Amino acid sequence: MTSLHHASGVHSVIGVDAGTATLREADHLVHELLDRLALTEGVFACTHLYRTDERRGTAVSLAVPDPDAVWQELPTALPEGTGLALADRTHGPDDAVAAARRAAAAPRASGRAVVYPGVRHLTGTVTAGAILDRTAIERLVVLGAPAAELPPATGVLTQDHVRPEWRDGVLTLPLVPAAGGLLAPFEVPNPTPCCADHP
Template sequence: MTSPHHASGVRPVIGVDAGTASLREADHLIHRLLDRPAVTEGVFACTHLFRTDERRGTTVSLAVPHADVDAVWRELLKALPEGTGLALADRGHGPADAVDAARLAAAAPPASGRAVVYPGVAHLTGTVTVADLLDRTAVERLVVLGAPDAPLPPETEVLTQDHVRPEWRDGVLTLALVPAAGGRLAPFEVPNPTPCCADHA
């Protein structure tokens, strides 16, 4: 069933290549961009690893409501440093290689991408239940590593560690989980690779 938060096919996507090399840097960039006045709630912000013959790094995509896209584009042009590549449909801004990488990012969701910000993410602090996670956020599917088909009772507790990074998999925002103490679950990705995001909570 499609979540009411689902982004596929309903939001324009802006790709950004600001030269970030790591997930930590890309996560930090996302939170800086989302502080811009034109960026409203309801944005899906993802990271994307890329590699070409010339370069490699981590790009960002921002799926935004149609009504906000032009204002967000203008804000990004002002906010991002020289040398950044931006792409939105037939628009492009910046050096050609950076724009090419940004286009790859813009084309990735919802087939792929690691979601950093998405509708409902603010609810994912402390411990939540499986039912709350699915009902109150854009996450549509939960998968336990090693037991992908195991049923998850709705009352099962998930230790979020205030760091929940689902991924787009074939158009479905999917969160990978691992068993935790006391019969609970926890996201597969731990906070350590991107500790800067605690500063933006």
């Protein structure tokens, strides 16, 4: 799996708080950013819910192969008032920067992955073995039977919407029973027209 850190140990995750209130809005922001920055390979983009006395919303973390280059482009790719954080660098108003810092520190501990290596393979019905072999997802968990081991040939109805979660450093996909003896991701798709073409 692609590392979230450079080999030198320098933190390479960029936190972004653009004021998105919902997961759907944050998903749309992720896809807009990746399209605009032409980022495709080796990217982890995750959403992170936060709530403070001053504000609540959904921040985004971006783990990319070349964070310094992305950092230079982000301020012009995002609306005014967006908070950004990368290691000791920040941009934007203090409250948004605080949320961005939390998002940058969250991956591998918590968060919901929207884009990750192999996500484009997850369309239609795929097998459990293919998910583990062809994507960054490391663990499949059936809700209600967390200790169950899935045979590699088990079918998973993706609905073209697969959002695994970071749990204790492991990218984990929660599944539930679906029709026809299949399983399906716990989170069901609810795309807006502008996001309907994104996985």
